[in-house]
Amino acid sequence: MPTRLTTYFLRTLREDPSDAEVTSHRLLVRAGYIRRQAPGVFAWLPIGLRVKEKIERIIREEMTNAGAHEVHFPALLPREPYEATGRWTEYGDGLFRLQDRKGADYLLAPTHEEVFTLLVKDLYNSYKDLPLSIYQIQDKYRDEARPRAGLLRGREFTMKDAYSFDYTDAGLDASYQAQRDAYERIFTRLGLEYVIVKADAGAMGGSKSEEFLHPTVVGEDTFVRSAGGYAANVEAYVTEVPDALPIDGLPAAVVLDSPNTPTIATLVDLANAEYPRPDGRAWTAADTLKNVVLALTHLDGTRELVAIGLPGDREVDMKRIEVAFAPAEAEQATEADFAKNPALVKGYIGPWSPLGAVLGEESASGIRFLLDPRVVDGTEWITGANLDQKHVFGLVAGRDFTADGTIEAAEVRAGDPAPDGSGPVELARGMEIGHVFQLGRKYADVLGLKVLDENGKLVTVTMGSYGIGVTRILAIIAEGNNDDKGLVWPAAVSPFDVYVLATGKDPAAFSAAEQVCAAIEATGRSVLYDDRPKVSPGVKFGDAELIGIPKIVIAGRGVAEGVVELWDRVTGERTPVAITEVADALG
RNA sequence: CGGGGCGUAGCUCAGCUUGGUAGAGCGCCCGGUUUGGGACCGGGAGGUCGCAGGUUCGAAUCCUGUCGCCCCGACCA
Numbered sequence: 001m002p003t004r005l006t007t008y009f010l011r012t013l014r015e016d017p018s019d020a021e022v023t024s025h026r027l028l029v030r031a032g033y034i035r036r037q038a039p040g041v042f043a044w045l046p047i048g049l050r051v052k053e054k055i056e057r058i059i060r061e062e063m064t065n066a067g068a069h070e071v072h073f074p075a076l077l078p079r080e081p082y083e084a085t086g087r088w089t090e091y092g093d094g095l096f097r098l099q100d101r102k103g104a105d106y107l108l109a110p111t112h113e114e115v116f117t118l119l120v121k122d123l124y125n126s127y128k129d130l131p132l133s134i135y136q137i138q139d140k141y142r143d144e145a146r147p148r149a150g151l152l153r154g155r156e157f158t159m160k161d162a163y164s165f166d167y168t169d170a171g172l173d174a175s176y177q178a179q180r181d182a183y184e185r186i187f188t189r190l191g192l193e194y195v196i197v198k199a200d201a202g203a204m205g206g207s208k209s210e211e212f213l214h215p216t217v218v219g220e221d222t223f224v225r226s227a228g229g230y231a232a233n234v235e236a237y238v239t240e241v242p243d244a245l246p247i248d249g250l251p252a253a254v255v256l257d258s259p260n261t262p263t264i265a266t267l268v269d270l271a272n273a274e275y276p277r278p279d280g281r282a283w284t285a286a287d288t289l290k291n292v293v294l295a296l297t298h299l300d301g302t303r304e305l306v307a308i309g310l311p312g313d314r315e316v317d318m319k320r321i322e323v324a325f326a327p328a329e330a331e332q333a334t335e336a337d338f339a340k341n342p343a344l345v346k347g348y349i350g351p352w353s354p355l356g357a358v359l360g361e362e363s364a365s366g367i368r369f370l371l372d373p374r375v376v377d378g379t380e381w382i383t384g385a386n387l388d389q390k391h392v393f394g395l396v397a398g399r400d401f402t403a404d405g406t407i408e409a410a411e412v413r414a415g416d417p418a419p420d421g422s423g424p425v426e427l428a429r430g431m432e433i434g435h436v437f438q439l440g441r442k443y444a445d446v447l448g449l450k451v452l453d454e455n456g457k458l459v460t461v462t463m464g465s466y467g468i469g470v471t472r473i474l475a476i477i478a479e480g481n482n483d484d485k486g487l488v489w490p491a492a493v494s495p496f497d498v499y500v501l502a503t504g505k506d507p508a509a510f511s512a513a514e515q516v517c518a519a520i521e522a523t524g525r526s527v528l529y530d531d532r533p534k535v536s537p538g539v540k541f542g543d544a545e546l547i548g549i550p551k552i553v554i555a556g557r558g559v560a561e562g563v564v565e566l567w568d569r570v571t572g573e574r575t576p577v578a579i580t581e582v583a584d585a586l587g
Numbered sequence: 588c589g590g591g592g593c594g595u596a597g598c599u600c601a602g603c604u605u606g607g608u609a610g611a612g613c614g615c616c617c618g619g620u621u622u623g624g625g626a627c628c629g630g631g632a633g634g635u636c637g638c639a640g641g642u643u644c645g646a647a648u649c650c651u652g653u654c655g656c657c658c659c660g661a662c663c664a
Contacts, residue, residue, distance in 0.1 A: 014613060014625070015599045019657050039656070094663070111664075145588085145662050153663085199664085209664085220663085318661090435664070467664085504622055538624035556623060 002500065002517040002527035009046050012543050022218055024478035025150025027487050031546045040147025040155035047528075047547070050495035052158065055470055055477075056137050058189050058492065059160050066182035068133035068162050073115050075139050079105035081114035085446050096141045096155075108141035113443050113465055116163040120461070121449040127167045130451065130461070131175050135162030137470060149218065151475035152431065158470040165461050167451055172462045176208070176438055179466040183212055183434050190473065191490045192480075195430060197223045198232040199437075208438040213430030214476050221430050224412055228422025235323040237412045238419040245378025247399045255354060258391040262347035264288055264312040267391060271382060275393065288312030289375065289383035289395070291349040291359065292409075293333040293367070296325055304328075305337055307359045309351060309383075309403065310372035314410040324407050341365055343386065350384035350392060351401035361404050370407035371397075433473055439463040487548025488569050497525035498586065499549040499569075503537040503556040512579055513555035516564060519583040520553075545569065551586055555579075 013030045020026040028034045033048030044052060060070065082088040088095070088107070096108035120132065140159045147155050164175035187194045192214055199211040211233055213223055225231040256275055261267040264285050271283040290312040296304045308316065321330045338346050343365040351359040351369060359369035375381075377398030385392040395401065415424045444450070444461040453459045474493075481488045489495070498520050502513035510531065517527045528549060530540050537556070544552050544567075552567035558576060566575045566585055577585045
């Protein structure tokens with residue numbers, strides 16, 4: 001039996017909801033797929049659920065193909081496992097916490113690594129039980145500081161999360177690869193363009209991590225890619241290190257007056273006006289060494305100042321900084337920080353002064369000093385002399401100053417070289433739709449998941465975790481498949497296979513429509529049938545377009561001649577077809 | 588957390604400047620006409636004007652406070 005609009009729980013809105021900005025949010029609400037319950041929390045209406053289930057079915061099939069077994073954990077979990085791994089506190093305000101009537105702490109799980117690990121620990125203790133991959137499709141909860149864009153960043157969202165358990169590194173590699181392959185099949189079946197980028201493995205002790213990004217302007221992640229195939233999240237981009245230059249024969253550094261030059265731009269202008277280069281080339285920002293002072297707050301609450309030196313033509317990328325210093329938090333040093341460190345002359349900070357080294361753990365300030373990898377030995381710089389209104393010219397790295405290490409802190413720019421030599425990179429925006437991650441032994445270590453190996457020795461299990469944002473994918477598909485009339489679902493995820501509508505007041509149109517529904521369903525297709533009487537054709541056509549089922553059949557004025565129309569939602573084309581041949585004509 | 592905007596009917600919004608019985612369109616219900624691009628006529632249901640306090644004879648409107656929501660940014664395996 002077809003699903004009839006007269007009895008279905010579906011209400012379309014004539015106007016756009018006022019609180020929806022992005023296309024997917026606007027259309028999914030207007031077409032009756034979802035309703036907002038609270039910021040970042042949505043109810044699923046029947047037609048929306050069908051799309052969600054279509055996506056989940058594809059994921060389940062490919063998880064099965066990858067040898068993973070489905071389980072289901074509660075979303076509501078006790079505090080203890082998360083306390084053990086430190087995530088109860090590390091997750092900070094992002095965690096939904098609650099208490100039961102006795103005052104015991106619970107949380108709504110943001111991900112389930114802990115309980116998956118403990119489940120396996122409970123039941124397995126031999127290498128013979130491994131490898132194992134298990135997964136669930138579950139709602140996750142994160143108290144986002146700012147939920148936005150409807151389903152794209154919600155506080156409750158559905159995720160497929162899989163976890164693999166191996167006792168050898170090679171086994172982990174194989175499990176990881178199996179999930180990675182499954183992801184490629186899933187996204188291909190969903191018709192979703194994706195780019196696999198190297199991702200930051202983060203502070204959680206992971207070793208290898210890749211993100212599946214869908215290129216889209218609404219994306220929140222910036223990634224880089226080269227024509228030669230390199231792709232990386234901007235946080236994971238690794239700077240190509242130039243060869244060191246010879247130091248012998250370079251002239252000594254000189255301290256020169258540079259009044260009123262607190263910024264790189266003013267410094268370059270003054271240098272060109274007052275101290276032109278002997279070779280006639282103009283000074284540029286790239287000739288200057290910018291020293292940025294940051295304040296780190298470590299997990300234990302201690303505050304540490306760190307100085308970062310980078311070419312003056314590059315900005316500091318705070319996202320890359322965060323990754324570099326995680327789990328510590330980084331921010332710009334405050335006036336109070338400078339006040340406590342009189343060795344730093346703001347606007348004229350540099351690694352060196354005529355009195356000796358200023359930056360570095362062994363220096364006058366004792367402040368840790370990290371350099372951009374481009375600042376190799378033998379490079380010459382204009383930089384602050386730590387004297388008010390003075391800069392030093394020709395300061396040579398490796399001769400006049402050294403650092404405590406290097407750091408990936410500078411912004412990545414289009415045209416920068418890919419680290420694998422595959423050419424210059426371009427920058428693009430993407431939305432993370434999947435993430436595969438070798439966790440290694442971090443969780444197993446902390447939670448004590450060990451098995452006996454072939455030699456009867458206890459070995460710690462090594463794990464992977466693999467996530468796909470189900471509801472986010474749904475929104476992304478909606479985002480990329482619509483026109484000014486409404487949604488246009490790809491057949492693979494369309495809530496119904498065919499939309500049948502009858503127009504006019506002639507009962508013959510409705511009986512023809514019923515006949516068409518039956519014929520289509522006989523071929524195994526699902527049908528949504530607009531059987532509403534007394535609704536004008538314009539409304540019916542408009543709803544059909546808004547709802548976005550790709551194949552539409554119109555039973556109307558042709559039925560007397562035994563003809564209905566096949567309406568292609570994608571192309572807009574309408575083709576007359578004999579009623580008896582509709583099912584075949586759908587292909 | 589910073590910046591901006593908004594809370595009035597199921598939805599989209601007007602009314603607030605200048606205080607005086609709460610409005611429109613759409614949707615919904617009843618009757619009738621209409622039926623290939625969001626038709627029309629007549630009748631009707633539906634609102635603590637976010638909340639609290641204040642000013643006033645009288646507050647959706649003015650004042651104070653508060654809560655919530657949306658957008659941008661910060662933040663976000």
